[in-house]
Amino acid sequence: MDVVGTRIKDRIKEIKNIPTIPVTISRLIKSLQNENVSIDELSKIISRDQSIASRIVAAANSPFFGYPGRINSIEQSILMLGFDFTKSIALGVSIFSLFHRQQAVLKRMWAHSYGVATLSGLMCSKVSVANRGVCFLAGLLHDIGRALFIKLYSTEYTALMERDDIIAVETDAFQSNHGELGGWFLEDIFFPEEIVVPVSYHHDIAKATRHKGIATTVYLAEGLISLLNPDIACDGQWTEEHEKALEKSGLTEDDIKAYESVLHDELESVNNFFDL
């Protein structure tokens, strides 16, 4: 590890120590890995944080689940969303709450992340053996390294973050890229490897030697968003490598057309999701 890389890692540790949030996060991460967590335990964890609780109920009332406006308790929401999806939304919301949502640049990034998460969740069953909630969460957190760069090096990073060749530019300026940075951060707060790997390599699928299915799902979702919704493409690009990965994935043109229409409907709820 070079000096700059070490310094970035040290500063990540500082962010992790923001008071109150890590308690909720660590409980949720533990519950993510515990298949036996009961509805009662999960709803207790969620109830402790009002902003997470309200977001869970809002998600359960999304038209996507077919009962808009009719779900009014955390328990009902968990039953509607399912355990894995509930944990993923709660974790996504609590990680995002570490950052200043007011910044315009972050708002656009969150919309992009929500789009990649939605696509990852939709594609999951065809490309990966991971469950939909885990794919959604990996998609939601895939660019968390960019939010970290903004938090750590606001002026320097915002000046270069819109560049097309973002990975090369980041590596040049910081001896690291946002995939690696996000991966270090999530690993440091004990996220499971099946989330850390897709986040670390979402711009370079060849480096993902483990959890290949879920990593490919997020990689393809990142590329597809630039074709399906260029407005929130952010750092997503479609390349020849994506084309090859798509061919191998078994996804059809009809699948992608279907995802596109769900994606457009779902992006309506992005403001509710992040409380933007």
Ligand SMILES: [Fe+2]
């Ligand atoms: Fe990215």
Ligand SMILES: [Fe+2]
């Ligand atoms: Fe991205």
